[in-house]
Amino acid sequence: MAPMSGQLWVSLVSLGGVxxxxxxxxxxxxxxxxxxxxxxxxxxxxxxxxxRRAERLALLERFVEVAAEAxxxxxxxxxxxxxxxxxHLRTQDIMxxxxxxxxxxRVQFPLPVHDAARxxxxxxxxxxxxxxxxxxxxxxxxxxxxxxxxxxxxxxxG
Numbered sequence: 001m002a003p004m005s006g007q008l009w010v011s012l013v014s015l016g017g018v019x020x021x022x023x024x025x026x027x028x029x030x031x032x033x034x035x036x037x038x039x040x041x042x043x044x045x046x047x048x049x050x051x052r053r054a055e056r057l058a059l060l061e062r063f064v065e066v067a068a069e070a071x072x073x074x075x076x077x078x079x080x081x082x083x084x085x086x087x088h089l090r091t092q093d094i095m096x097x098x099x100x101x102x103x104x105x106r107v108q109f110p111l112p113v114h115d116a117a118r119x120x121x122x123x124x125x126x127x128x129x130x131x132x133x134x135x136x137x138x139x140x141x142x143x144x145x146x147x148x149x150x151x152x153x154x155x156x157x158g
Contacts, residue, residue, distance in 0.1 A: 053157070055108065056108055056109065056156075056157065057157070059101070059104055059105060059108050059109075060105075060153050060157070062101050062104075063098075063101040063102065063104075063105055063117065064150075066094060066097045066098045066101050067098060067101075067120065067121075067124060067146070069094045069097075069098075070091075070094050070095060070098050070124045070128055071124065071138065071139075071142060073087070073090070073091040073094055073095075073128050074124065074127040074128045074138045074142075075138055077091075077128065077131055091128060095124075095125060095128060095129075098121060098124065098125075099121070102114075102117050102118060102121045105117040106118075109153070109156060110156060112152050112156075113149070113152045113153050113156050115152075116145070116148045116149040116151075116152040116153075117149050117152075117153075119145045119148065119149070120142070120145040120146055120148070120149045123141065123142050123145050124142060127141060127142065
């Protein structure tokens with residue numbers, strides 16, 4: 001019976017080794033899979049973040065570009081115009097595009113950036129359609145809100 005008992009122990013130890021090896025193999029594979037899944041999720045988050053940043057930059061570029069057109073319209077504002085005047089028609093299109101870009105800033109950016117864009121838009125709108133008192137500079141009138149908007153956007157974009 002003693003030889004049988006030794007063989008039993010050898011078999012049990014061997015079986016225990018197989019079970020232990022299988023469990024360790026399973027744990028390593030499970031950890032590796034979790035690590036790969038986490039890495040993939042992080043890669044997807046980074047890609048989404050970069051895509052959103054690119055969208056925001058494109059929107060900022062669009063807003064600044066149309067605002068510059070609106071400023072040029074304010075500088076070239078005729079003293080007299082009506083709804084059929086070429087300046088009015090061109091400027092109406094520019095201001096409509098600026099209005100849309102300003103609304104998109106609200107959708108894509110935190111409220112402080114939109115608030116700054118809105119203040120700049122309102123100043124531009126007032127300057128374009130109502131003009132400024134004689135002696136007042138368009139550039140100087142718009143400068144504070146323009147810079148506030150650009151500073152707010154830069155703070156968010158990092």
